[in-house]
């Protein structure tokens with residue numbers, strides 16, 4: 001019996017003992033093809049890169065920990081320089097933390113503090129979207145739209161208005177162009193801001209490419225720009241959650257760069273440390289920094305492990321590997337191959353309703369009926385069985401539970417490491433086809 005309270009406490013999990021590139025090995029010697037970067041779009045540069053081990057070891061040899069109220073470190077400073085150099089225009093400082101949920105909490109608090117310091121204490125509401133997952137902590141859950149993950153905690157959460165997402169597969173009207181749909185979807189934000197009262201709204205939070213709730217849905221062309229205009233019109237801070245889609249995964253250093261998106265606050269985690277250390281970060285605009293520097297002069301929000309030197313050293317080394325090995329470009333190239341492979345294998349599949357994504361972040365949405373788009377009955381537990389069937393065959397994929405507007409979210413996310421070879425990509429598609437056949 002395990003004394004670890006696992007997510008699946010009644011089940012014995014295999015013990016992972018080794019991992020290299022896209023292959024993971026358990027204690028029984030079984031190997032797994034990792035099509036989802038460690039299981040959750042984290043290990044973006046693959047497993048076992050010795051350059052990261054060296055960087056971590058060197059940092060540990062120098063200093064393991066120093067509280068961020070006393071010291072900064074070379075690793076924290078250089079990592080921030082690197083992130084800001086590649087970030088959307090206007091972002092100028094980095095707040096560190098230990099993961100995605102902490103980063104979202106930090107972003108929400110930063111938005112709130114900004115308006116308090118600007119003398120607008122009425123601005124405290126956060127608007128988000130029904131197709132979203134922003135993390136497991138109370139604030140992040142409150143603004144999230146992932147019903148199964150959120151529902152048990154409902155009485156403990158704050159109210160956040162959730163608008164319709166940008167989800168063309170289900171919401172684009174007959175005869176409507178994608179561009180016209182994008183504008184219509186974005187305008188839901190304006191309606192909501194007006195309904196709430198602009199003087200009460202602090203921020204709007206969205207994933208440029210939706211991850212864990214009916215995943216891999218990119219913003220339609222023009223959507224993020226329209227959202228930016230609406231936020232500017234009503235003095236609402238725009239927060240992009242790139243915890244899952246950022247870090248180069250879409251073939252761009254930050255996913256929103258592809259859309260010309262320019263947030264006031266940008267949240268990253270997962271691929272930032274590539275799984276070598278837990279780390280998340282919030283990038284803030286110069287205007288926000290100025291407000292706080294010229295106002296109270298202190299960030300009111302912090303964690304003990306903020307800017308942890310070893311986590312920063314690992315993430316810095318990961319960023320160097322991505323730059324030196326051309327891995328953002330590799331994510332774009334291998335992503336195009338993955339997409340072509342999925343289109344060829346499943347484009348006509350009777351139970352694959354939609355194939356979507358960007359770069360090495362691709363998803364399939366499964367349906368009972370391709371013509372009507374009717375979802376599978378939830379009692380069939382399609383997602384869970386697909387994951388189990390794939391895993392039993394040594395393939396790791398990421399089907400997450402999630403419903404949106406009553407639609408049962410049977411879908412799978414593929415997010416392999418950027419070091420995937422062309423042969424790895426072909427193998428992922430072939431083995432996924434076997435797992436799907438076994439599940440339908």
Ligand code: PLP
Pocket residue numbers: 099100101102104133134135136207211212241242243244245269270
């Ligand atoms: N935001 C997004 C878009 C995510 O996908 C996740 C996790 O899946 C989070 C936030 C929360 O990150 P973490 O699990 O590191 O707390």
